[in-house]
Amino acid sequence: MxxxxxxxxxxxxKKHIEGSINVKEKIIDKYIxxxxxxxxxVIDAYQNNKKVLWCGNGGSAADAxxxxxxxxxxxxxNRKAMRSIALTTNTSTLTAISNDFSxxxxxxxxxxxxxxxxxxxIGITTSGNxxxxxxxxxxxxxxxxxxxxxxxxxxxxxxxxADYLMSVPSDVTPHIQESHIxxxxxxxxxxxxxxxxxxxWETEQSLSTEMEQ
Numbered sequence: 001m002x003x004x005x006x007x008x009x010x011x012x013x014k015k016h017i018e019g020s021i022n023v024k025e026k027i028i029d030k031y032i033x034x035x036x037x038x039x040x041x042v043i044d045a046y047q048n049n050k051k052v053l054w055c056g057n058g059g060s061a062a063d064a065x066x067x068x069x070x071x072x073x074x075x076x077x078n079r080k081a082m083r084s085i086a087l088t089t090n091t092s093t094l095t096a097i098s099n100d101f102s103x104x105x106x107x108x109x110x111x112x113x114x115x116x117x118x119x120x121x122i123g124i125t126t127s128g129n130x131x132x133x134x135x136x137x138x139x140x141x142x143x144x145x146x147x148x149x150x151x152x153x154x155x156x157x158x159x160x161x162a163d164y165l166m167s168v169p170s171d172v173t174p175h176i177q178e179s180h181i182x183x184x185x186x187x188x189x190x191x192x193x194x195x196x197x198x199x200x201w202e203t204e205q206s207l208s209t210e211m212e213q
Contacts, residue, residue: 020178026169027179035183038164039190041146045120046195051083053115053145055107055136056124059177061088063124067184075188079196085114087136107136117144122184126176128154128167137161150183152176 027035042052052071054064064086071084087110088094097106111121121140123133128151137147138161149155149162152171159165168179 016174019172020175023168023170023172023175023179024182027166027183030169031166031183034164034166035186038148038166039187039194041148041164042120042187042191043194045118045146046082046191048118050116050118050120051085052120052122053085053087053111053140054122054124055087055110055133057130057132060124060126060130060180061086063177063181063184064088064122066181067122067188070185070188071191075185075192077192077196079192082191082195087111087114104131104135107132108139111136111139111143111145115140115143115145119143119145120148121145122148122150123158123162124150124180124184125158126152126173126180128152128158129156134158134161150180 045052052068054068055061056064065088068084068086071082073081087107093110094106097103097109101109107123115121119140121136123137125133133149134157137149137158140147141161146164147162148164148166149158150166150168151158152168152173155165155167159167166183168176170176170179
């Protein structure tokens with residue numbers, strides 16, 4: 001191994017945290033209304049007995065799975081499971097579609113098979129130009145599903161296929177991903193709180209009390 005650099009870790013830690021905070025403050029200014037409307041769209045879908053589908057690549061695939069499980073299992077509240085599917089988890093399906101067609105169609109084919117009119121598809125792409133996410137959103141539109149996209153700054157093509165677009169104002173991949181998971185958590189929290197009433201408030205109060213002890 002080469003010579004070690006004398007890094008000031010505290011300085012780097014502070015720089016990263018401040019950078020993340022700065023991006024999130026910009027989201028408040030620019031996208032609070034869009035997030036609000038996206039939350040309402042998901043609530044409306046569940047109130048009409050529909051479901052939510054998620055897709056992403058790499059770290060965004062992990063986010064899709066993470067956020068989908070928050071709805072199926074629980075976020076704050078012990079309540080009924082909500083129908084939510086991450087399109088990133090079935091290796092046979094993923095490899096078959098990639099092999100038989102192309103990786104660009106890996107989510108599109110699943111949307112074609114699983115999405116119904118009134119469902120919600122949430123596509124997550126840090127770059128904003130992932131072809132398989134764009135294809136999935138396009139197919140969801142054709143099937144009458146509501147489309148939500150979380151991206152980075154590049155929205156040249158994807159903006160044409162997203163009913164609700166949250167383009168994180170940053171070109172730093174970690175900050176974009178940190179913002180995506182924050183937005184996803186907000187969606188899960190408000191959907192759960194709205195659909196399951198005052199019980200969610202009671203659970204939050206209990207968690208706050210535990211943290212204070």
